[in-house]
Amino acid sequence: GENVEQHPSTLSVQEGDSAVIKCTYSDSASNYFPWYKQELGKGPQLIIDIRSNVGEKKDQRIAVTLNKTAKHFSLHITETQPEDSAVYFCAASWPGNQFYFGTGTSLTVIP
Amino acid sequence: DSGVTQTPKHLITATGQRVTLRCSPRSGDLSVYWYQQSLDQGLQFLIQYYNGEERAKGNILERFSAQQFPDLHSELNLSSLELGDSALYFCASSVEGGSARGYTFGSGTRLTVV
Numbered sequence: 001g002e003n004v005e006q007h008p009s010t011l012s013v014q015e016g017d018s019a020v021i022k023c024t025y026s027d028s029a030s031n032y033f034p035w036y037k038q039e040l041g042k043g044p045q046l047i048i049d050i051r052s053n054v055g056e057k058k059d060q061r062i063a064v065t066l067n068k069t070a071k072h073f074s075l076h077i078t079e080t081q082p083e084d085s086a087v088y089f090c091a092a093s094w095p096g097n098q099f100y101f102g103t104g105t106s107l108t109v110i111p
Numbered sequence: 112d113s114g115v116t117q118t119p120k121h122l123i124t125a126t127g128q129r130v131t132l133r134c135s136p137r138s139g140d141l142s143v144y145w146y147q148q149s150l151d152q153g154l155q156f157l158i159q160y161y162n163g164e165e166r167a168k169g170n171i172l173e174r175f176s177a178q179q180f181p182d183l184h185s186e187l188n189l190s191s192l193e194l195g196d197s198a199l200y201f202c203a204s205s206v207e208g209g210s211a212r213g214y215t216f217g218s219g220t221r222l223t224v225v
Contacts, residue, residue, distance in 0.1 A: 034213040043113065043201055043216035044154070089154065098144060098167050099214060103153040 002027040004092050006102025013080050014110050021105045023090035024072045030092040033073050034099070035064060038087045047088075048075070080109045114138065117202050117217035125225055129190040132220045134202030136183055141206065142166070143185040144214060145177055148199040160185055192224045 003026040013019050025033075031052035036044035050057045050064045050073065057064050061080075066073040077084055087106050091099040114137035124130055136143050145157040156169035160179035171177075174192075179185040189196060199221050203214035
């Protein structure tokens with residue numbers, strides 16, 4: 001089955017700096033890669049996703065890049081704010097299948 | 112409100128007992144997924160139902176079972192509970208197999224076994 005690895009497990013940045021979280025996947029059949037943000041005591045929320053026919057996608061301060069050849073994808077958050085502090089999960093999937101999640105990155109933005 | 116409703120929000124029970132967690136998917140979503148999240152752990156896939164039928168199983172213990180009813184709500188039954196079953200249990204729903212768009216997660220049920 002699919003195996004998704006996520007790094008780093010914890011990340012601290014100063015407010016205003018950028019944060020990058022990286023994930024790798026093993027199954028070349030995966031073609032959909034969502035990112036989730038989980039705040040304390042809440043369920044994960046989808047923040048951005050990318051499909052395999054696209055190399056990069058942006059949504060305001062958040063961007064995701066995908067390298068299909070290398071089987072890795074990354075989340076980039078620019079101009080970080082304290083409210084970006086949360087646990088972020090990457091995932092990989094293909095049609096009709098469950099999501100395989102990474103182990104999560106705990107991001108702390110220091111004011 | 113994500114549109115996925117999970118009840119109860121909190122549950123405290125004793126070892127050896129049985130509990131039922133309930134999930135109502137977002138309107139129009141046919142797939143329901145159950146995940147377990149233990150302290151400092153990631154999201155462990157338990158089981159998926161699609162339109163009433165079991166579609167995939169993950170690392171679900173034999174003491175756990177689930178079903179999806181004709182109205183598409185789902186229940187996760189946990190029996191012979193052990194201390195190690197204490198965790199957050201999330202339900203998520205999607206329109207189809209999951210790759211059309213991301214799952215929508217509920218807010219979870221926090222189970223504490225004492």
